[in-house]
Amino acid sequence: MQAIPVKVKNVNVYPYIDWNGGGVGPVILPVVEGASGTYAVGTLIRSVFYNLDLQTKNSKLGIHQKYVAIGETEDGTPFTTPWMYSTNVTNEAEFGRTITLNQPNSEAISAVSVPPYITLGPLTDITVSQLFPAPAIGERLLIENGSGNVIATRTGTPHEMGVEVISGNRSGKLVVGMKNIIISGKNKEGKTVTFGHLTCLNPNEPAIFLHQFGSNE
Known part of the structure; x- marks a missing residue:
């Protein structure tokens, strides 16, 4: 961005x-x-x-x-x-x-480093998982039964979109810079939506995940 x-x-x-x-x-x-x-x-x-x-x-x-x-x-x-x-x-x-990101000697990004963003709509029944790196097949569960919002950064061209997860049952550890995150949930119309290729920018509450435009991964 x-x-x-x-x-x-x-x-x-x-x-x-x-x-x-x-x-x-x-x-x-x-x-x-x-x-x-x-x-x-x-x-x-x-x-x-x-x-x-x-x-x-x-x-x-x-x-x-x-x-x-x-x-x-x-x-x-x-x-x-x-x-x-x-x-x-x-x-x-x-x-x-x-x-x-993902460098052992690089300082982790904290919540205050997340770019300003706006909420676009609520999500319920949120599930957050991380895909196993290739060639492995599968994923590990990080959060389930969550609630939050679809978000977009307030600056940048294009805007980065993602999800903030305000609450949920955590079954795995979130770390700043985690990639290959996939999130599914239900929008206000009750339809299931899925977001992929997300990166964790804040592992706390709310947890923030954004799609990193420009990544070659």
Whole structure:
């Protein structure tokens, strides 16, 4: 999916601290407050890339340091970025990061990294399975008796479609980057619909699965 910048506002940027919990957490103050600019999320084969460009004044940014940003789009939708590297610390600050799916040394994508999306319609009786890789034949069950929605990303050409699974009985472990996911369920008319070639972008609740356009798999 081509990364199309979305205008953002009221953006605060914080230093990223890898704190594992326990005791009193660190106090983290913003180094950029109330900024505006653009945020883009794109995919290319197995990679997801993030870019944030902001108009800033008197920021306390350090070059090639890790930061997290929290803000909202023009229509008021909140967003939170994964941690990103600062690549420009002038008044036109730039941040970026690329994550490779299914790479042991690549950071997993968390829920906050999922591109903004809209719901297109409800689904019930959802079953989520993963097809065995060729030449094996068959599939393993991951979720059954689920409920959720058909979704589409709000940006990109074409839009990516998929499913959010809000609830259900889990019988297998979901992992970020899992591919060959197939999901079936009943739409509001009671008809069974099936989605294939999905990738898991968020294993939590709701679990998010999107069809990765441009993949050669």
